[in-house]
Amino acid sequence: MSVPGPWYLGLAAFLFGIGATGLLVRRNILVMYMCIELMLNAVNLTFVTFSRMLNDLGGQDAVFFVLVVAAAEVVVGLGIIVAIYRRRAGATADDVNSLKG
Amino acid sequence: MSGGTYLVAAGCTINDITGKISGLCTAKGSIHISINYPALVPFFVLGGGALVVLLLSAVLPKRPYRGLWAGLTVAAGVGTVVDGLVQWQQLNGSSVTPVTLGDQLFYDHMGAFFAVLFGVATVAGAAISDGYLEREGLDGPEPYVLMLSCSLGAVLMADAAGFVTLFLGLEILSISLYAMSAYHRWRAASGEAGLKYLILGSLASAIFIYGAALIYGATGSLQYLGVVSFLADNALFQNGVLLGGMVLVIVGLGFKVAAVPFHFWSPDVYQGAPTPFVGYMAAVAKAAGFAGLLRVLMLALPTLESTWRPIIWVLATLSVVFGSILALVQVDLKRMLAYSSISQAGYVLIGLQAGTAQGVRAVAFYLFTYTFMVIGTFAIVGVLQGRGEARNDLSAVRGLASRSPWLAGAMLVLMLGQAGIPLTSGFLGKWVVIEAVLGQGQYELALIGMLGAAVAAFFYLRVALIMFLAPESPGAPAGGAVTLSATGGPGAATAGGGPSDGGPESSEPGDSGWAAGAGRAYSGSDLQAIVTAGLSARDRALALRPPPHTRVRVPAATAAVIAVCVVFTVFAGVSTPVLSWAHAIALPWSA
Numbered sequence: 001m002s003v004p005g006p007w008y009l010g011l012a013a014f015l016f017g018i019g020a021t022g023l024l025v026r027r028n029i030l031v032m033y034m035c036i037e038l039m040l041n042a043v044n045l046t047f048v049t050f051s052r053m054l055n056d057l058g059g060q061d062a063v064f065f066v067l068v069v070a071a072a073e074v075v076v077g078l079g080i081i082v083a084i085y086r087r088r089a090g091a092t093a094d095d096v097n098s099l100k101g
Numbered sequence: 102m103s104g105g106t107y108l109v110a111a112g113c114t115i116n117d118i119t120g121k122i123s124g125l126c127t128a129k130g131s132i133h134i135s136i137n138y139p140a141l142v143p144f145f146v147l148g149g150g151a152l153v154v155l156l157l158s159a160v161l162p163k164r165p166y167r168g169l170w171a172g173l174t175v176a177a178g179v180g181t182v183v184d185g186l187v188q189w190q191q192l193n194g195s196s197v198t199p200v201t202l203g204d205q206l207f208y209d210h211m212g213a214f215f216a217v218l219f220g221v222a223t224v225a226g227a228a229i230s231d232g233y234l235e236r237e238g239l240d241g242p243e244p245y246v247l248m249l250s251c252s253l254g255a256v257l258m259a260d261a262a263g264f265v266t267l268f269l270g271l272e273i274l275s276i277s278l279y280a281m282s283a284y285h286r287w288r289a290a291s292g293e294a295g296l297k298y299l300i301l302g303s304l305a306s307a308i309f310i311y312g313a314a315l316i317y318g319a320t321g322s323l324q325y326l327g328v329v330s331f332l333a334d335n336a337l338f339q340n341g342v343l344l345g346g347m348v349l350v351i352v353g354l355g356f357k358v359a360a361v362p363f364h365f366w367s368p369d370v371y372q373g374a375p376t377p378f379v380g381y382m383a384a385v386a387k388a389a390g391f392a393g394l395l396r397v398l399m400l401a402l403p404t405l406e407s408t409w410r411p412i413i414w415v416l417a418t419l420s421v422v423f424g425s426i427l428a429l430v431q432v433d434l435k436r437m438l439a440y441s442s443i444s445q446a447g448y449v450l451i452g453l454q455a456g457t458a459q460g461v462r463a464v465a466f467y468l469f470t471y472t473f474m475v476i477g478t479f480a481i482v483g484v485l486q487g488r489g490e491a492r493n494d495l496s497a498v499r500g501l502a503s504r505s506p507w508l509a510g511a512m513l514v515l516m517l518g519q520a521g522i523p524l525t526s527g528f529l530g531k532w533v534v535i536e537a538v539l540g541q542g543q544y545e546l547a548l549i550g551m552l553g554a555a556v557a558a559f560f561y562l563r564v565a566l567i568m569f570l571a572p573e574s575p576g577a578p579a580g581g582a583v584t585l586s587a588t589g590g591p592g593a594a595t596a597g598g599g600p601s602d603g604g605p606e607s608s609e610p611g612d613s614g615w616a617a618g619a620g621r622a623y624s625g626s627d628l629q630a631i632v633t634a635g636l637s638a639r640d641r642a643l644a645l646r647p648p649p650h651t652r653v654r655v656p657a658a659t660a661a662v663i664a665v666c667v668v669f670t671v672f673a674g675v676s677t678p679v680l681s682w683a684h685a686i687a688l689p690w691s692a
Contacts, residue, residue, distance in 0.1 A: 009318075016311055023304055032300055039307035043314050050318035058323050059314070062265045066310060069272040073306075076276050077299050080283045084292040099293055099369040 008049040016042035029081055033074070040070045137201035139191065140208035142184045143216045143256045147223075150177025151249035158242035167235070171658070174227035174245040181220030181252070188213035199262075204324055206260045207396075211686040214465060215259035215392050219385055222472055223252045225662045226381030229480040232656030233377045236488055237285065244284055248381065251277035255385050259392035263324040264313035264350075267393050271309065271357065274389055275302045278382055282374035288490060294373025301366040302356065309353025315346030316401075325401035332404045347402055351412055354397070357390035360450055361419035364443045368431075371439035372493070376486060379435060380479025383442050384472040391449055391468055395461065398453070399690060406456050413454035414546065420447030421553035428560045432494050432640035434482050437560060438475075441519060444557055445471055451550050452534040458691035459537040466533055466683035470518075470526035470673050477666025478515045481508060484655050496646035498564055500572030505653045509568045511667045518670040520561035521554045526673035529680065559635075566632040573647050 019039035023032050044063045051059030154173050157165075192210055199209045206212075226248055234240040254273030261267035279302060283295020317323050319342040320331040352363060359367040371379050398409055424444025431437035445467075452463030485497045485508075501509040518525035531554055538546045633641040655663075673679045 016307075019307070020304070023300070029296070029300075036300075036303045036307060039304075040310070043307065043311045046311065046314040047317065050314065053318070054321045056321055059317055062268075062314070062317070062323060065265050065269055069269065069306075072272065072276055073299075073303055076280055077303070080279060080292065080295045080299055083283060083286075084296055087289060087292070098290055099297070099373050 005049050005053040008045060012042045012045040012049065014042075015039075015045070033077060033081075037070060037074070040066055135201065135203075137208055139188065140201045140206060140212070140260070142188075143181050143220075144253060146177055146180040146184060147249050147253040147256065150174065150180070151246045151253070154242050154246050154249065164240075167240075168231055168658075170240075170242045170245040171227045171231035174249060175224050177249055178220045178223030178227060178252070181223065181256070182217050183220075185213045185216035185220055188216065200326070204326070205262055205266045206257075207262045208260070209686075210688070211392070211395070211465075212256075212260040214469075214682065214686050215388065216256050218388055218469055218472055219252045219255045219259070222381055222384045222388075222476065223248060225473075225476045225480075225666070226377060226385075228658040228662045229377040229380065229476070229483060230375075232659045233375065233483050235656070237287070237375070237490075239285065239287075239375075244281060244375075244378070247277040247281050247284075248378075251281070251381075251385060255389035255392075258389040259396075261393065261396065262326065264310075264316065264397075265323050267397070268306070268310050268313060270389070271354075271393065272306060274386065275306060275357070278302075278378075278386060281378045281382070282370055284378065285375045285490075288373070290373035291375060292373075294370045297366055298370045298374075305353045305356030305363070308349050308356075312346045312349025312351075312353060315342050315349065317346075319343035319346060325396060328401040329403065332402070344405070344408060347405060347409060348412065350397060351394070351409065351416075354390050354394045355416060358387050358394070358446050358449070359439075359443050360416045360446055361423045361443060364420070364424075367443060368436045368439040371442075372433055372436045376435065376479055376483035376490065379438075380476040380483070383438075383475045383479070387442065387446060387449075388468045388472065391446075391453065391464055394453060395464060399456070399461065403456075410454050410456055413450055417447050417450035417454055418546070418549055420444060420450060421549060422447075425553045425556040425560075428557065429635045430637070430640075431560075432636055432643050434486075434493050434495060434497060434564075435479075437495075437564075438478060438482070441557065441560070442475060444553060445475075445519065447553065448531060448534050448550060451546060452537050454546075455537040455541050455543075457537060457540060458687040458689075459533070459540050461687035461690055462680075462683045463530070463533040463537045465686055466680055467530040469679060469683065470530050470670070473666040473669045473673075474515050474518045474527060477511065477663050477670070478519070480659050480663050480666070481512050481515070484508070484653060484659060487649055487651060492649055494646075495564065495567055495644035496648060498568045499570050499645070499648045501568040501648070501653075503572060504648065505655075508653060508655065508663075511663050512568060513565050514667045514670055516561040516565050518674070520558040522558075524671065524674050526670050526679070529674050533680070533683075563632050566628065567644065570628065570632070570645075 016039050019035045019037075019042060022035035022038070026032055026035065044066055047059040047062045047066070051057065150173060154170055157173075158170070161169075188208075189210065192208070192213060199207050201208050227245060230244060230248070231240070234244065251274050254270045254275070254277065257270030257273060258267055259270075261270055279295055279299040281295075282298050283292045285291030313323065316328060319340050320328045322328050322331055356363045356366070371383070374382070398406075398413075402409060421444050424440050424442075424447055428437050428440035428444065431440060449464050449467050449471075452460045452467060454460070455463070482493075482497075485501070486492050487497075498509075498512065501512065514525065518527040521527045521531040531550065535547045535550055538550070629645060633644055636644060
């Protein structure tokens, strides 16, 4: 007995929601980063599920692109974070507040 | 195709009747991806340019000679412009299939148009970055590599024929821009801008690709043409997955173009990021985002027009209204220009929501002319702010008319252009936008657009007026001066107080200044009250500080860019070649 597709879609939506919420409420920049990764992986799960439900390979192709892009984003993101924390002590978003807005 | 042999890919032919494959790819069942190489030239030029800069930076000594990296970048940009023009000519009247590279890219007039736009932005962006990076002691190959890859991503977004390619282009563009925003090593604000852009931009990207996944689930295709053919056969007007996907895609791209309410990253990023990069980013990220939106909404989802038009309507109205009003209270020039560009994005959205050929023409024309205006403006702000971006507030332009008349004149034209004064391209841009919505009978939106322009004219003219104030307030007594201890920086100075402190400095009647001839600087306190209207007392004092005493130094390349931007702003406002060009890319929708 296999788990029906919509369950996976619901799980993916739930994970995406956790990621989005975490991004908005957590203050640690690395945790915020993990939340973005969670959102992208929820997207991947959605792609794979639809791909399976539609019997179409296009969605699984897309997953590879999303994975590569997520990795590239992390590399640049960590570079920027490290560059900032060379000048500062802690790693919370509240310290990064010289621009009002 | 009936009968005969046709070319599938370079060196590979298939006979249609016999099914015989000959040439390089004789293995039966091998995958044939037809590639139209002329369509890929912009990618080769931009990507190749980035690789050449990277390679040369590895083998040449640390500082080979000045302007090498900028020169290579300008060359790649010129190559892109030339190739865009060649593509434009070749596509005329030819029956080339619009998709190539395994149906991943469009090869059409719109793609060529945006290739030219991004090429122009690359040339101008690299030329104004050179002097800036030299002044800040930051020169090196990295920003130029990032700029070239960013342009590559932008062209990919404009050419994309499916959501995955669009996502790839969006990310190449965005990741380059994150690093460019954070590039100024000595300014804490720059790193902060990069981080904010990174976090919020990644959120937008995730939302966008989730939307694409939902559209894929509802229609079974990631290609625009697959989506539209599915929707033509199946009425899915009430499908929640499809509509949710569409909304998420609009939100994700709305972030990139900084439409209200997805704009909150943009003032911070504009304020913190290095100034010439901001000019480049304002032009390229916006144009690429709109190119993506245009393709998605007008090519993939035209059947959902009745649903997306109200959404874009709301975004457009909010952007025009809030962009214009919030710009009124900004004292930081770059921040003010950020809100100004939000309101400009609102006009492009107004054109987009018309959903007609006229609307597409308006979008294309507006984006093309705005590219010149915004890069020219940021080029001027970049030279005025001084070393270390010391002076970014309105007072940096004070007395510019007497300090540097040519620069003041250029700024005046660019400000009038963005305000939409007749005889500039900004006026013509707003004209075609309003025309497009009037063609749809949306008088209320046309009215909102015109009122927004009236409000926006005020903060553009404020900059113009401050340029014509006298550099110093005449005989400002100590009693009337305001000490800006709150700003704390080394630039905190005393200023001749505005009308709020009622100082006795108005030795001459304010309105006599109005009668003075050209070339004479105005100095009345009434005028000061007018130009600082809407600012808080502290910001008012900040805006009326005396300008820096150092001479304004304009590097030659930057001066050339400013001159071209000014000339183009007038040229495109009084003649029609750009308009007819924009008209040609809207032809597919005018049937």
